[in-house]
Amino acid sequence: MNAPVIRSVTCFAAAVLVAGCAVGPDYRRPALPAADAYLRGPLPATVGSHGDNQRLALSTDDAGAWWQAFGSPPLDALVRRALAHNPSIDGAQAALRVAQENLAAQRAAFLPNAQLGYSASRQQNAVGTISPTLASGQPMYTLHTAQLTVGYAPDVFGLNRRTVESLAAQAQAQRLQLEAVRQALAANVVAAAIQEASLRAQIEATEGIVTDATRALALVRRQAELGGASGLDVAAQETALAQARSSLPVLQKQEEQNRDLLAVLAGEPPAQASDPPFALDGLQLPREVPVALPATLVERRPDVRAAEAQVHAASAQVGVAVASRFPQFSLSAQYGGSATAFGRMFASGNTFWSLTGGVAQSVLDFGALKHRQRAAEAALQQAVAQYRGAVLVAFQNVADALYALEADARATEAATAAAAAARRTLELTRRQQQAGQVGGLAVLAAEQAWRQARIAAVQMQAARYADTAALYLALGGDWSDATPKP
Template sequence: MTHRFVFPTLALALLLAGCTSLPAIDPAALPATPAAFKETDPRWTAIAPAEAQPRGEWWKAFADARLAELVERAGRDNASVQVAAARLAQARALLRDAQASQSPQIGLNAGALRQAEPGAGGRGATLVSAGAALSYEVDLFGRLSRASEAASLDARSREALLQSTRLLVQADVAQTYLALRAIDTERAIVGDTVEAYRNTLRLTERRVQAGDIAELDAARARSDLASTEAEAFALERQRAQLEHALAVLVGEPASGFSVAVAADTPPLPQVPAGVPSTVLARRPDVAAAMSQLQAARARVGVAQAAWFPNLSLTATGGVASPEVSDLFKWSARTWGIGALMSLPLLDGGRREAGVQSARADFDAALASYREQVLVAFKDVEDELAALRLLEDQSQAQARAVDSAARATALSASRYRNGLVSQLELLDAQRSELRNRRQAVQVKAAQQQATVGLIRALGGGWS
């Protein structure tokens, strides 16, 4: 009777298993891949993910030893990187746990049982036993293999997220350090500007005392001087905040961390023409989103497998005896072999809810992947556009600096020949300093955009 029930049930389960399938990833739900980036030449194209490609030490393109040291320290001591590494170790442990479910389970057991013998008037008897047990769940419908696949994809996603965290921290260190260096250069220019305003004020006050000009001119000069001194204090505050941010990034207390002042800024790396399109495929956040999508797809299969029977094989062997002295005699041997198939019939809709939940997770992962790809293209286009426009702005600003420097030189020559007043010379010097400061700010923006492009491309372009 039992055999007549089990085998038709198994045949029906196998038939149902053949009718189920994992959800397909609809290409129409994914963003269209452009043939090339709008902001560069057609050789910039999008291809399949390649997050395992090496990125190299891209920060060395800035040729700054202090920057290289800070990036390396952050990669070792940054708290966010350490958290991501721990999450990866956790995901790999869960993968090993899922893989262990597909292996036979072997255990040893020993025990002693004191119980009343049936029909003996309540007289007690002792049974001593020792043995081994083996169990193995047959993965008939792929539930265990799909769970292992999902865990493997989770681990791959965590590995990509660790790469993403490292890249984010590296970029943050580079951008913060370069901003600090730009402020150092700007502070030096503002200091020169303050000195020029002081000279202007001294000259103006002498002319007021001589009755050549009105007190209004002196008041304006004092205002200009005070305003520039306030800008110098603001730059001091910004530098302190950037230094403290660097301390957090490299994993040190801000109270004991400092970066020496340097007036020069690192050189600006040039983005080479015709960079191969493969660099965009290394973005780890896109790779992580794809792995999460594939893991969600595999978990749909795990949820579907809950509708089918579980088949477990067991085997036991050992010895049992009422006397410890007889425990290891041949006559005390005992063994057993069994198979257990279980199939829930009524569960109040729990299995169907599990399948619906898994499909909803898959839909959410698909939408998340689509958004991540769109963001990746946006990031690259943003930084390419910024670099293109900043290059034009830098050239215009360089012309302004050259013209201002020429005006200062001409004013100095005219002043030596007695053709203009010292006040006109000081005005020309202030104009030159103002243009030089704006040139420093443009170069700082170019450096920030370059690091932003490196991050958008997944780390460098070599």
Template sequence: MMLRSRMSRRVSLLLCLTVLSACAVGPDFHRPDLPKNMAYQGARLTATAGHGVVGATVQQQFQSGVDIPGQWWTVFGNPNLNALVDQALANNQSLRAMQQGLKSAWEQRRIEGAGLYPTLSASFNPTRNKTSRVYSPIPNANVWLYNVHTAQLNIGYVPDLWGGTRRAIEAAGAQADLQKFQLEATALTMISDLVNATIEEATIRAEIDATNELIRSQRAVLKTVTAEQGLGNASRQDMAQQLASVAQLEATLPGLNLQLAQTRDQMAVLVGVTPNSPLPEFRLEQFTLPKTLPVSLPSDLLNQRPDIRAAQAQIQSASAQIGVAIANRLPNVQLSATPAQAVGVMSDFFKPGYGNWTIAATVMQPIFQGGSLLHAERQARDNLLQANETYKATVLSAIQDVADSLHAVTFDADALTANENTLKATSQSLKIAQGQLRLGDVSELVMLQAQQTNAQARLAYVQAEGARFSDSVGLFQALGGGWWNRNDMGMTPAAQKSLGKSLLPW
């Protein structure tokens, strides 16, 4: 009967420990509630202005709820751009640094996971000893000098009674997710910057070409005015004004060339090479504006934007840290066992009678640590509140980014149409003024004004062309860039699963 009672108590104790180890103190993770009826704008999305078949003047349609392709930059139809992005994904040092940081974060999760397993260490301690005659007047076999060889195992285990270890694993996993989404944000920013840099280069080259063309035209007019002034049909003031017009246009070229050189330097660094490395040249006519643009639903944006996912991971980490702080304030149990053998000569190892062992259980309850454990829990709760508010702000900022990008796509299309009409009008006006000048019906001043107006219209049109391509890039970036449809981790999916999911101690 006594035996049954003891067995019953042991089984009950084991069941209690099992139940306790199955629970985890602290709040479970959940995303904060978001504003209802979220939308990018009040009006319904409609097609942009445009009439062309190719180039920047095409009309663009919006498709709601369509997935974002992983290689979204290929929609611009530029093989050189595609090759450059692939090179950047393979060589960009910032991206590779983030990939190594993610591996480190995954290893930290596995370090925390080691707390679920018992610890085992072995020691071997050979000693040479001399016994004093005072302590041992009659030593064994009358030998005052003797050897002791001790081989021992140290086994320890701390049951996760309150789930503190599991909360620590959860927090470390959330920090790894945070690192992962920061990596995706780095990749998205790098790709977007590179694509925008190629568009910027193409735009600057178009501005330089337009400026050189205008300079040639202005020089031709200067030649005519100089000849007329020699014949007395034009004043010195007319010639001076034309000289000033040519000089003003030429003065813009160094600035444009500087922008071009700096843009190509930026491209080289993004690709992971030095600025003196050869890179392809880009021109606006090499790009194709996509006729359809995907627009994700606001609810889908919560899973697509790396910054939102990173903020979400921060909430989960902060939530788990509360559980860790609570568990640190509760009593805990530490189990240990130390089986060993101590022999005088090595040949006696593993013979009966030389073994010894100790089994122990230690119960620990924090009593007073100057309030540090209490304040650590309060700090963890404050961190969770902060993470929740940061998440809400991140979501609103992301929705604003998409809304701003949609507005830019729409209104810059209108701006390009207006600039196209302006350029047509100023070009026609310039032709008329040139004809009238040859007939002597207008003065050189009218001709100069027509040229300056046409020059400004041409440059504005080129800039509007580049803006339309950049707006499409901005929309893809604002929608998350399709990272979930490509692999930016720098390792195979199998390696990602092994490092990011497993807690096995090898």
């Protein structure tokens, strides 16, 4: 193909592209539910009693690696190992690469495509039936043909631009879903570690209860032998011991299953779990929890931003459906040569070229394109509704976590007071025993009451830790990646 023809094709394609426009709606963020607070009342400045309180304040500070606020280096190491090795992270990263590669492939449609072809054929004409194909008149020959084909589809009405826009939004959604998986995984690890610490403390207290009940049963049996207790007293103590023993295997099973969960979250088989167990005294309650402003929560929650990206993708798909109803243009050019000798394909007189421009417009499809556009519009409405729902759920998650923290603080305070009272009762009962005022059974009963109160206090303390982690997650977790990417 000579230079003037090439320049003509290039100029025509550029002119058509520049003159084009992207039909369909331009994306605009949907209206958000009006909200300037999370709670029906004012946000409390603190939750909990003096010395065991947590300060809450509306803030724009970055929470960073929020799990470090629990002050446990082993927990920090376990979370980071989980983020590096958990299969769900690998799967989300692969899904992101799929979306990015699909986007890159679609962007190639903005540029012309070129194909090189070569063919060789051995042919023989029917002698005397048709005129010779070759000027030499030879009936048998080998024909070598090489050609370059260049094709280009001008994006006049923005079909490709809207497709790229949709795929870019889908890639953004996948990136944000990856971040949501990371935050959920970190929260699951923290929750499992807290649960393990709670179970270990409960098991220790329950083992003490079993020991106390065993000693109490021995005392009752001796008293029964001496006539100081009845068979009913013995049966009642045997029942108490059996109940204490029956609760212990349940707690031990939960602890082992929780260990399995921690190993799997870290990307390891349960049999290879070698981390030291967590204990409540190895964790500290985060004292300061920055609460994101309601207006910025939608920017901090990766799941909410992923839902918005899906709205953007659906909006662009409406543009794709609209552009499909407009004429589609195409340009193609060929240049090549053909000869009976391989080295003479491009000799003088053996070359050929062609330039083709085309336009296609659907004139009869029985409403197929119209209904596809309506389907895309309905899908956009669905995505908008899902986005608004995600925003509302985000506000609900924060409100629920804040209410839970307030309730946990009150319950922990009450359980701690009950445990302290039970401890004082035990000390007084022991003094009375030393003075000969009560027997050993009263002391054992006081010890069991104290251990039961201790179990309740442990459960409340663990619930407070877990709900603090839930609040961090509800606020978007690690906010260091909260700024929207261009």
